[in-house]
Amino acid sequence: MAIIGYARVSTAEQDPQLQHDALEAAGALRVFTDHGASGANTERPQLAACLDHLRAGDVLTVWKLDRLGRNTADVLRVVDDLHERGIDFRSLTEGLSTEGAMGRAMLTIMAAFAQLERDVIRERTMAGLAVAAANGRLGGRRPKFDATHAAKAREYRAKGMSAPEIAKLLEMSRASVYRLLADTVARS
Known part of the structure; x- marks a missing residue:
């Protein structure tokens, strides 16, 4: 054995x-x-x-x-x-x-x-998420970068800077820069 x-x-x-x-x-x-x-x-x-x-x-x-x-x-x-x-x-x-x-x-x-x-934990979690959504709250982490960062990214982009250059100046990843610029375009 x-x-x-x-x-x-x-x-x-x-x-x-x-x-x-x-x-x-x-x-x-x-x-x-x-x-x-x-x-x-x-x-x-x-x-x-x-x-x-x-x-x-x-x-x-x-x-x-x-x-x-x-x-x-x-x-x-x-x-x-x-x-x-x-x-x-x-x-x-x-x-x-x-x-x-x-x-x-x-x-x-x-x-x-x-x-x-x-199953009970899952039901409670889903109910809590539904209540939060009904109150206008979304799950997940809060955005790290705000409208000020987006405005700066747009300004630098308008000056002809590349995403990696903008990322370095704003101390964020290239992906975050692309996301900020994409959100700006989507909201226009």
């Missing part, structure tokens, strides 16, 4: 070290890690490699249930496939293990609650 770990972070900037530490403390001999792979994304090459690596008697271990998949159906499909192959599953944070019928039943319930939590 070998304990094999799987870790996943949703963006390339996130650090899976917390997951790795927990998996190693749980006795994982090897940890497969997907970087920049959303749980909703079915393209998780390291998960596929991990599932291929597992043998009967092994235990697939994850730090948290949602690392395996983002919806109940996906998690249960993977766990059912593991069960058919004689491989157990363990989630450290929730303290779940499929070793035994009660563990499999609890896993099903926990996966359903995890999906419910994600």
